[in-house]
Amino acid sequence: MRERIAFYIRRIKAGALKSRMRQTVWIYQYARHYWLPMIFYTALGMVGTVVALLTSLVSRDLVDIITGHHAGAVVKTFALMIGLNVGSTLLNLVSSYASSYISMRVDAEIKADIFDKILVTDWESLTNYHTGDLLTRWSSDASNISSGVLNFIPNLIIYTFRFLSAFAMVVYHDWTFALFAMMGAPVSLLMTRRLIKRMSRNNQNSAAMAAKMSGFNQETFSNIQTIKAFDLVRLYIDRLKGLQKEYIDMRLKFQKMSMGTSLLMSTVGLVVSYASYGWGIFRMWRGGISYGTMTMFLSLSGTLTGTLNNLTSLFPNAISLTTSAKRLMDIVEMPREDYSQDGEVEELKERYAKEGISLCLENVKYAYRNGTEVFKSASLEAHPHEIVALVGPSGEGKTTMLRLILSLMPVQGGRAVLCGGDTGLKDGDAAGFPLSPSTRKLFSYVPQGNTMFSGTIAENMRNVKPDAGEEEIVEVLKLACAWDFVEKLPDGIHSKIKERGGGFSEGQAQRLSIARALLRRSPILLLDEATSALDVATERKVLQNIMEDAYPRTCIVTTHRPTVLNACNRVYAIRQGGCVVLGEEEIDDMIRGF
């Protein structure tokens, strides 16, 4: 016994209980807006209990009247009985409506909140999760919580009330029956302990499995072309079957365990009800109770056993709920991006609407969390009406530099600021507006790979500028050298783009992406190998058009092809963790050597 107590104390100290508490509080922060419906639901449950107890009293009277044990109006009692039954049915209906109302509302609220939080979570932290995993947490775990919210505190109150009132009623009439009715309690409690452990493990396993499945499906469906090209169709079908088998085996194992528990519980229930029955007959035979009282005891003992089972099953449910809460909290509690500078950035943009905005990086350092050090001390500047190129072999840090500029990751040393106009940063100048997630609204970014959404060309364009007119769209398409092919499409700018740019060649999709970025008219434009699929002449033309555009745009392009470098104002090469400005000769050498 002492060992047991010591064990629990150790567990409490280890924080197992504390974290369950924290998870419970977290869950109820969503439910608390619905405290009124929840109180209503709880009250309904309690009224239902009272009605059920009254029914058993009336049923006792009815049986006693019919068996002639005592006199009374049969019709009146019968009518009362029917009334109570109808009342209980209505109560059940209303209560199930209240319960769906609460769970659906809580479900929507949790999902909207988590969606929001996922979108503003620090980018690098989020990349540790597979999208399949994120999706499972967002959908299944949130649903699990919302459907279980009522199962926790409100049902705990209702069942406790039901148990205590039924128990009080039995004790009031004949305490010996209480002993029989409670015979099963120790077994129930023992079972619960076993269940809790298994449930907890099962929940974790099945959530992990669901995440794996969803990730697998999502990747398969979005890479069908690759799977076909490598002739992997059979392999992928077999992989799915393997995953399904793994999942089914796991579920069946759990099911078998639950079956054992259920069998034991039902056996205990049977033993209890036979024992109560026997005891009832014995008491009746001795003339201690009437036939009606005996039927009442039988129904109350059923209520007691049932409610006790309900009560004990709340604990495994609570475990499942808190496990889901933990999985969601893992995501929600990752570092959040700071958008507190939004107002100041808006002001900066307006103040320098005519001059444009410069970008200055000084001795910037950055290493990814896995230890890959990309920049030791990198400096770079770019001004309005300039195109600055960032070159270097693949894997050198071009994309990383753009991510730093976008504040997807914060720089770990040095200074990264924006300055109004084209003055730039003087030595030791303290001025400048530090880069942050808020400054992202000053940028347009065309990343590597395809970024078009499904919808028409015009819809894609209006994604970034909802009020863009047709002429405006045509104009940016011309700037991006996309008008040539869009013009020839039967539906022009209203032609449909399929998922991830489907229906267009890569070079065409790139030009559409650039057009969209130009339409946004942001002071700073970042192109990450965004012209890599264009022929050299078109690439040069696109850059020239951007240069000649009257809008005061600061443009940074990354490329591993030196062919366009002499169209740029300045060329930086990423070397040994820094950015080196290349001279004309070096650039010419590169072009010749390409």
Ligand SMILES: Nc1ncnc2c1ncn2[C@@H]1O[C@H](COP(=O)(O)OP(=O)(O)O)[C@@H](O)[C@H]1O
């Ligand atoms: N999310 C990431 N986590 C860890 N390392 C990364 C990540 N993204 C890129 N890297 C590493 O950083 C280096 C620079 O990558 P990147 O900037 O993408 O190169 P590129 O010049 O081809 O655009 C590479 O060594 C790459 O392995």
Ligand SMILES: [Mg+2]
């Ligand atoms: Mg790259």
